[in-house]
Amino acid sequence: MAVHGPAMTDVARLAGVSHQTVSRVLNGHPNVREQTRLRVRAAIAELGYRPNGAARALVTGRSQVIGVVAQNTTLYGPASLLAALEQTAAEEGFAVSVGSVRNLDHRSISAAVERHLSHRVAGIVVIAPVESAGEALERLPKDVPLVTVDGDPSRPVPLVTVDQVAGARAATQHLLDAGHRTVWHVSGPTDWFDSVGRIDGWRQALLAAGLDPPPPMPGDWSAASGYRCGQMLARMPEVTAVFTANDHLALGVLRALHEFGRRVPHEISVVGFDDVPEAAYFIPPLTTVRPDFDAVARASLQMLLSQIESGTGGALRQTIAPALVARESVAPPRR
Amino acid sequence: MAVHGPAMTDVARLAGVSHQTVSRVLNGHPNVREQTRLRVRAAIAELGYRPNGAARALVTGRSQVIGVVAQNTTLYGPASLLAALEQTAAEEGFAVSVGSVRNLDHRSISAAVERHLSHRVAGIVVIAPVESAGEALERLPKDVPLVTVDGDPSRPVPLVTVDQVAGARAATQHLLDAGHRTVWHVSGPTDWFDSVGRIDGWRQALLAAGLDPPPPMPGDWSAASGYRCGQMLARMPEVTAVFTANDHLALGVLRALHEFGRRVPHEISVVGFDDVPEAAYFIPPLTTVRPDFDAVARASLQMLLSQIESGTGGALRQTIAPALVARESVAPPRR
DNA sequence: GGCGTCTCTGTTAACGCTAACAAAAATTGG
């Protein structure tokens, strides 16, 4: 099938120039007479010519495609990030190829990266929030532009990350400022750096206030696990403030508290993380921390492009500060 | 940068064969001696050779990439669909390139498709839930394999779609079966086919029961718009049952009803659509309709692949039936 | 034992583009 479209030579013939001149026009080469340029443009338009990316990639050794490796692109965070990356990349003239993986283990990541490499992507963004992903990245060819997002801060790889620690600290501090004597935490899976960072920030805030952090309750990002933790929290009369590692956990907690008749925020205050669009419509509206996914996407793409252009594989690092969004799920404790 | 990796000829030299034999091994051509095959395999492994997709795409005229055009990949539906497509495609050895667009107007869609075509994708999946997208698709080159998802049922383009009508009918019928005298509807944006289908199904169920459908209240998929509609519904004492076009609208409605002290499901029953993972943790747990995104992805990919292989551009059509998920947000009306 | 047939392997020519160089045309300066 596929009656192949016109090629550069067809355009050249129609415009009465050599194919190389067409190439020059296409690539914005300076030394082309204005009149020629227009003639070529007209021919391109008339034929509906579309440059062949494969041929270009073959000869330049590099396509205008950026590969993204991510795990669960259904989760709000990854999905937002992916969408933002795609937008930003498109503005720079790059397409985005997704290689999502079921598990973030060494083998899966490597396989996904391999797939991208075999397509000769210009660079790769790995959304690598867990430990095992880091290992995979260490064995990667060093000559491929690479940026990790929300990955391991301790590895010598270019990294863009939401400042989880600062966000969690702000959330916890917000609760302390409201007058709470301590803050409990429902965490994400502990093999995610995001979780670790948020636990850290929460702990830091408590320690700075001279408080002894209670044991964090481990969740798995899902509302279901939040619900389970919430059932336990509801039974503990001393609990007046909870910080959850994301908004969906918070939703589960809210639901459990509601079921147990513990009113939010009158008896217990809750703060989430992510600011999913629905958070403002939880019962009650959820105070949360909003990471700026657009900023993360912009930063990582910029970092990647500078690697692509310069050819140097610097180990930069950039941190995006999140913002606290205060809503009605926080109030002073009853005395 | 990028010390280019080994090429086929390097493998050939090491294995002591011609590059063509390497190509044959790679493509699983039958007439290769077992011994030779092994030698080539060994050489490939030793050099860490990776076939160059660009070169292959150039000569075959077709890459192992499928382009997906979608609008808002942050929404739960599109995100799930995209993830499922990616998974399925990966199993078939295809990569997925995303071309998300800000608006689903004619120009944006065409531009996204153009981008994909210039990369010589093997086929294109367009998640085209609005009218204007259909127009764009009509002007597309006919020789490129194309499948639309949740698009216009009236256009002669291969289409896979969730059976919105059946889902909405089931939701509405479920409420009628519970004893409600009528069912109100908070719809999605009326230029989405999904919305239109859901309105249709709702209306059909009411008409079949000999009821006069009340005017649907237009939302925009967001919890915010659901909240606004919910505020109105809360003030109408005759309302006992509401079907919303998605779960986020339902969340907004639930919140508004809660604020007005109208208890769900005791005073008002609510049914949503989508079964987002959090729906089971709304207050109360939301009865909803679950579309099978995996099935949609599988069907569309299969349809696309058969077009790619056969070369024929048939105008098939496939409908995926959604399932009602009963939870606690529905109860008989108080009398 | 020679000849057709099959199986395996090699050779050559594209695919459509860019890079490097070569040639032609236009421009400048004396």
Next chain:
DNA sequence: CCAATTTTTGTTAGCGTTAACAGAGACGCC
């Protein structure tokens, strides 16, 4: 107005792969 320069255009040679064909053995059969 001619040589020296600069600008513009053309020519050629790959990039790494597959496809088409050609050649070399191995094998069977009369």
